[in-house]
Amino acid sequence: MICRGCHANGEHDFWEFCDLGVQPLANTLLTKDQLLEPVTTYPLRPMLCEKCMLVQLPDLVSPEQTFSDYPYFSSQSATYVEHSRQHADDLIKHFLMGEAWRREHAGGEGRLVVEIASNDGYMLRHFIRGGIERVYGIEPARNVADHATKRGIPTFVDFFSSVLASKLVESKDGLVTGGRADVIIANNVLAHVPNLSSFLVGLRIMLAPEGVVSIEVPWLKDLVDGDECGTIYHEHLSYFLLHSIEYALTGQAGGLRVFDVEHFPEIHGGTMRLYLCHGSAQHEQTERVREWQSVERGWLVSAPLHHFGRQPSALKQAVWSFLLSQKVIDRYVCGYGAAAKAATVLSYCGVGPELMPWIADTTPAKWDRYLGGTQIHITTPLALTERRPDVIWVLAPNWIEEIKSKLRDQCDWHPHVAWQDGTEIRMERL
Ligand code: TMP
Ligand code: ZN
Numbered sequence: 001m002i003c004r005g006c007h008a009n010g011e012h013d014f015w016e017f018c019d020l021g022v023q024p025l026a027n028t029l030l031t032k033d034q035l036l037e038p039v040t041t042y043p044l045r046p047m048l049c050e051k052c053m054l055v056q057l058p059d060l061v062s063p064e065q066t067f068s069d070y071p072y073f074s075s076q077s078a079t080y081v082e083h084s085r086q087h088a089d090d091l092i093k094h095f096l097m098g099e100a101w102r103r104e105h106a107g108g109e110g111r112l113v114v115e116i117a118s119n120d121g122y123m124l125r126h127f128i129r130g131g132i133e134r135v136y137g138i139e140p141a142r143n144v145a146d147h148a149t150k151r152g153i154p155t156f157v158d159f160f161s162s163v164l165a166s167k168l169v170e171s172k173d174g175l176v177t178g179g180r181a182d183v184i185i186a187n188n189v190l191a192h193v194p195n196l197s198s199f200l201v202g203l204r205i206m207l208a209p210e211g212v213v214s215i216e217v218p219w220l221k222d223l224v225d226g227d228e229c230g231t232i233y234h235e236h237l238s239y240f241l242l243h244s245i246e247y248a249l250t251g252q253a254g255g256l257r258v259f260d261v262e263h264f265p266e267i268h269g270g271t272m273r274l275y276l277c278h279g280s281a282q283h284e285q286t287e288r289v290r291e292w293q294s295v296e297r298g299w300l301v302s303a304p305l306h307h308f309g310r311q312p313s314a315l316k317q318a319v320w321s322f323l324l325s326q327k328v329i330d331r332y333v334c335g336y337g338a339a340a341k342a343a344t345v346l347s348y349c350g351v352g353p354e355l356m357p358w359i360a361d362t363t364p365a366k367w368d369r370y371l372g373g374t375q376i377h378i379t380t381p382l383a384l385t386e387r388r389p390d391v392i393w394v395l396a397p398n399w400i401e402e403i404k405s406k407l408r409d410q411c412d413w414h415p416h417v418a419w420q421d422g423t424e425i426r427m428e429r430l
Helices: 063-067 078-095 099-105 124-129 142-150 162-170 196-206 220-225 242-250 287-301 304-308 311-328 340-349 382-387 397-410
Strands: 014-016 047-049 112-116 134-138 181-187 207-218 256-264 271-278 333-336 358-360 376-379 391-394 416-421 424-429
Touching: 078 124, 078 181, 078 207, 078 397, 112 124, 124 134, 162 196, 181 196, 196 207, 196 242, 196 256, 207 220, 207 256, 220 287, 220 304, 242 256, 242 271, 242 287, 256 287, 311 333, 311 340, 311 416, 311 424, 333 382, 358 382, 382 397, 391 397, 397 416
Parallel strands: 112 134, 112 181, 181 207, 333 358, 333 391, 358 376, 391 416
Antiparallel strands: 014 047, 207 271, 256 271, 416 424
């Protein structure tokens, strides 16, 4: 094992602090025919590199395997769509307008914004609307990229790396490519990247001298403090602190530095947004970065991962006691939101169709498939009104408020709504 962040490779550099058993890939959605085939499972045991504090899984699965047909569409959550719109507007206001920018770009080809893992174009469309001259996305999953292309957002179907960055910067292929970017966005992608150094070097290659990289990634501290073990699945290879990213940036992938950081506790169970620039750029480091560093240092001293290792089995007990208590009083329980974290939790807890016959989800690409590892059928939210379950277990607890308000409109028979909160299952009447 070699640490993805700092390249440590000693036997004693890693600590396996948590065991989530063996599980199939969380984003695998099976067809009815595939239910009859054997399922490949992989160990799910995250490790902490004690040198740079990066929590990681070994890359047992190739990214091609994960992203050839990816069932995740960023536009499914209104909360996330609104978060992204605000983010785009802020980036335009702070980094793509104003005097400094005009001076630097006098006579240039116009502003360039690049998004890595641009998904269905949920974010880039705001830059096009905002009049940014050149905008393009890089997205490895063709089925998702096609949605963006249909919306008129130029999208390269590829994995980002230092090699791709050089190729795109030097490309003379039309207006869209070529040149360095004023803003690069990389949201919810860093955790998926097997070769972190190549990715970070790629950012450096692609970034204009005074440009800004904006990265959003789940924050390990929120994951651990919120006991969100469902967020740990094979497609998430790394779990970051600001500390581990800064460590990686000063190592082989040097040249960039973090100059600002923001916290979004409500996004994906707790997200940090980092702003990076070239080491020599004029962006001053904010006080927020120093405060964040000090919070992380204090937190690490409290040895939080010792406690976290006990969470999966506590959650399993809570899930079983919740489902059995509902069964005893003959309540009909269904799921809502076939998120990857739902697959992790249900598959780890051994919940199958006998306890939860189906899960409703708004994503058409997931309909009539089966949640990998659980064999539970995924169907449209119309099933709720047709079958009127007594209890709806929301399996995407990170969107609980948005989903509750949607269910209030749809379910006039006032079912109960349940959701996971750390190692507890909470329930209330709609
Ligand atoms: P995520 O937690 O990885 O964003 O996945 C959320 C899943 O829940 C995804 O499959 C979309 C689904 N979903 C709904 O079906 N309805 C909703 O209102 C929301 C917010 C999500
Ligand atoms: Zn390390």
